[in-house]
Amino acid sequence: MLPKEEGQALNYITYGLYIVTAADGEKKNGLIVNTVFQVTAEPPKMAISVNKQSLTHAYIVNSGKFAAMPLAQNTNLAFIGRFGFRTGRTFDKLAGVPYQLGPSGCPIIQQDTLSYMEVKVSHTVDVGTHTLFIGDVTDAGLLQPQGIPLTYEYYHTVIKGKTPAGATHL
Template sequence: MSIEEINQGLTYITYGLYIVTTIDGEKKNGLIVNTVFQVTAEPARVAISVNKQSLTHEMILKSRVFATMPLEEATTLPFIGTFGFRTGRNFDKLSKVPYKTGFLGCPIVTEHTLSYMEVEVCQTVDVGTHTLFIGEVKDAGVLKRDGKALTYAYYHNVIKGKTPKGATHS
């Protein structure tokens, strides 16, 4: 089976689009991911998948905390680009984005996000190019009750968004 056939099959898996933020001392950063899922209900645990080349990955490894926020369907491509098309190594992604500081110190982006979960990492799983960060939800809340979650399919088919090569270094 070719990689093209495998990739075609994978396009039918449904995903959302999420902002993941973290801290490392005074430095804050974030990126866009499409893999966030609930692992357990009691205690409430979630997992995220983050590319090992990204600055956010390095920062989560050090701080052992992250926040994740599902994006709303009405999110604009330029807003997504702030977190997905540039690296935080040479660009302050949060400089012009409204956010509040969460319970664990992570930035909670308040524009174009529906809810948030702030998470303390309790386990990591090496899956090759990515790491699964599994953690316990320490704080959560709803930011917008009337929004609809942005799916990866909507992003590609309606917004016409692409995944740039440099996105892995976010």
């Protein structure tokens, strides 16, 4: 465990907030993550970090695919909470949420998201409580091209959101 000052130093690393979805056969789920990043531009590769205890983690492991969508800054806390504070094991996170299936079979959430990237996993890295999934972008598109991405700082300071247990960020 880091001393308080060192732990607080990590708060200055910037993040966005994203919905990550996956499908395992007919089963579909999604969750909120703050660690999504582009690894290379050509060919386009991305990486995400997902808590091993999440249902979406299991679906990504089983299917080898995921979709990531940056949330819009004007996303309300109730919608964030639907994907970030509930488990797909006991609650259908996609019920009543507009989505389409992408070519990979992953749900592409149409509400409060700016774009989407579908990824085929090529590498995994075990980082303790989380897995880093790295893969090739197989499809991408714009959903709200004029929107502003939701940052983790905006989420905490303006929306007054909390960090859920199991999150990557301290």
